Amino acid sequence: MLFVYEGFALGKILPYFQFLLAKIFGFLVTLLPEGPSLWVGRRLGALAYHLVGERREVALENLHLALGPERSEQEIRSVAKRVFQNLGMTAVEFFRMPRMGEEALRQKVEVEGVEVLEGLLDNNRGGFLLLSHLGNWELMAPCGRFFGLGVSVVAKPIKKNPWLxxxxxxxRERVGLEVIPTEGASKKVLRALSQGRWIGILIDQRAKRREAVWVNFFGRKAPTTPALSVLALRTRAPVVPVFMVREEGGRHRLIFKEPVKLVDTGDVKGDIEVNTGQMTQILESMIRQYPDQWFWVHRRWERKKKSRP
Incomplete structure (x- = not known):
């Protein structure tokens, strides 16, 4: 039973303390020039690799499952460490994002494949963005202004820490992003689409078994949300894969890929599985190119249950 003092549960103290630490960190990194602040983020990420043992072990386990046959143990550990460093720099850039003007952002971000959008923007229909936790995915939000895009994203709330x-x-909202919570998202997504907005949906995290379709990801079946495939087939709206990858010197590259060619045979269940599978393969292809920039700290595959003796 939680100890309660003057209406404040002890169980709420830790999340609030975490929130305060994040606020302080966010404030401090905005005081530093960009170069030193990224150095701090990289160093904190390296420190987290050594201190946050559970997440490190998840990352190493995932990397062994995905890349084990292709990489040595030393290479896998090196990739895992760089993953944490990327996450540290991503956190720094996220907190600095609201103070970044459009011109400064344009100087940091090179755009590749913008011609993909040109024909799609003419009809003002809106569409879907296939997203993943690669590079600095958060930095894509303010880049919508480059193209006059109204961008929404479906995001999971941080339920364990409402302050954070x-x-x-x-x-996210300060940089022009509309955030749609996952619960009851469908109606809001359809409304945003009818307004000509582009809706970003991430499909690279483990989905609940009862809601998932099982598709190949690095040669292993992974429970994956079918939400994007369901909505795309229902609305016939285009699905454009987009990625923000980190480059040297604090720069980034925003990459637009050709729209996904949706399979629509009339077999709803089969089509959803096929389309989710091909979207996942697009993500895998990019992750293979930038393995040290993906979110390996998340347990993407279900763990095998240990057999009883």
Whole structure:
């Protein structure tokens, strides 16, 4: 039973303390020039690799499952460490994002494949963006202004820390992003689409078994949300894969890929599985190119249950 003092549960103290630490960190990195702040993020990421043992082990386990036959143990550990460094720099850039003007952002971000959007923007229909936790995915939000895009994203709330959740949502909204919580998202997504907005949906995290379709990801079946395939087939709206990858010197490259060629045979269940599978393969192809920039700290595959003796 939680100890309660003057209406404040002890169980709420830790999340609030985490929120305060994040606020302080976010404030401090905005005071530093960009170069030193990224250095701090990289160093903190390297420190987290050594201190946050559970997440490190998840990353190493995932990397062994995905890349084990192709990489040595030393290479896998090196990739895992760089993953944490990328996450540290991503956190720094996220907190600095609201203070970044459009011109400064244009100087940091090179755009590749913008011609993909040209024909799609003419009809003002809107569409879907196939997203993943690659590079600095958060930095894509303010880049929508480059193309006059109204961008929404379906995001999971941080349920264990409502203070942090509100603050993160506020930062995203300050750079022009509409945040749609996952619960009851379908109606809001359809409304946003009818307004000509582009809706980003991430499909690279483990989905609940009862809601998932099982598709190949690095040669192993992974429970994956079918939400994007379902919505795309229902609306016939285009699905454009987009990625933000990190480059040297604090620069980034925003990459638009050709729209996904949706399979629509009339077999709803089969089509959803096929389309989710091909979207996942697009993500895998990019992750293979930038393995040290993906979110390996998330347990993407279900763990095998240990057999009883």
């Amino acid at each position: 959740d509100r603050w993160v949502t506020e930062i």
